[in-house]
Amino acid sequence: MDENHTLKNIRRIHRDTSLDLVLEYIRNAILDGTFPPGMQLKQSVIAKNLGVSQGPTREALIQLVGEGLVEIQSFHGMFVRRLGQKDIEEIYQLRLALESLAIKTALPTLKAPEQMQKLETLVAATIQAEEGGNYDQAVANDLAFHHFIVDFSGNQRLINFWESLLAQSRYILRQLYQVEREMFHENMAQNHLVILEGIRTQDVPAIQKILQEHMEYAMTRLLRLIQSQNSMPQLAQGQLR
CATH class of the missing domain: 1.20.120.530 (GntR ligand-binding domain-like)
Structure with missing residues (x-):
């Protein structure tokens, strides 16, 4: 999927944005279908597009694993979880x-x-x-x-x-x-x-x-x-x- 198309609805945010705001952006992107089930979530790309460091992005993704919206696949990375x-x-x-x-x-x-x-x-x-x-x-x-x-x-x-x-x-x-x-x-x-x-x-x-x-x-x-x-x-x- 084209990166620009995927992130077209996510506006750039300020570099000092807190973890909570980064978490909200990613969670909403999953819930509204911008990030569909099965999509790989690369923290470096998400951080770059949001204009933040990888630290809060990584923490946000880990928290979303706990919420059941993201899953970790060994040796492959993080993906939007498919619920069965x-x-x-x-x-x-x-x-x-x-x-x-x-x-x-x-x-x-x-x-x-x-x-x-x-x-x-x-x-x-x-x-x-x-x-x-x-x-x-x-x-x-x-x-x-x-x-x-x-x-x-x-x-x-x-x-x-x-x-x-x-x-x-x-x-x-x-x-x-x-x-x-x-x-x-x-x-x-x-x-x-x-x-x-x-x-x-x-x-x-x-x-x-x-x-x-x-x-x-x-x-x-x-x-x-x-x-x-x-x-x-x-x-x-x-x-x-």
């Missing part, structure tokens, strides 16, 4: 377990008017973003809805574990939104509204049931997407030169 069937299954199984537990402890607090208003605002913002074709924002709002519930569990270890899945969740949800926009939009919106009603009525079993259906739906669709992609002829992997 086992990855999808594990992510959604863990999210379901964590969010089902979180809702039990968060429920009494979430029913407060100010918390309900925040959740309703997130649902409305997600639908608005989808209708406007802004699927990156729709994914962000979708996950913010779930994050808000998890935060109110008050269980810091649970919150930390859930947040460790956040980057990969955003990565795979974006792929699903791109190919099944209308169907996924209708399912997501309906499920979030049912969750809101369960919070109002303090119905834990109802919320856990819809959470399970919500997660299983997304997981099934993603697995079908992966299978369809695997059945297509493989394109040459992108590479930064």
Whole structure:
């Protein structure tokens, strides 16, 4: 893949940019598809194009390995990670377990008017973003809805574990939104509204049931997407030169 084409959407940044900003640029390039799955990530080229030293670039790539977005291939370098069937299954199984537990402890607090208003605002913002074709924002709002519930569990270890899945969740949800926009939009919106009603009525079993259906739906669709992609002829992997 041509280097200039690959990096055309990344503006040059100042040389004293912190690690956090370099990390944000690379992470967003992966999440928005500028750096597609399988692309080799050469830290020297990325650093040069961003106008920074290789130090923060190397640290950012290592952190993205920890987030599950980048993988190290021995003797070959770092690549944007391709998430497979086992990855999808594990992510959604863990999210379901964590969010089902979180809702039990968060429920009494979430029913407060100010918390309900925040959740309703997130649902409305997600639908608005989808209708406007802004699927990156729709994914962000979708996950913010779930994050808000998890935060109110008050269980810091649970919150930390859930947040460790956040980057990969955003990565795979974006792929699903791109190919099944209308169907996924209708399912997501309906499920979030049912969750809101369960919070109002303090119905834990109802919320856990819809959470399970919500997660299983997304997981099934993603697995079908992966299978369809695997059945297509493989394109040459992108590479930064």
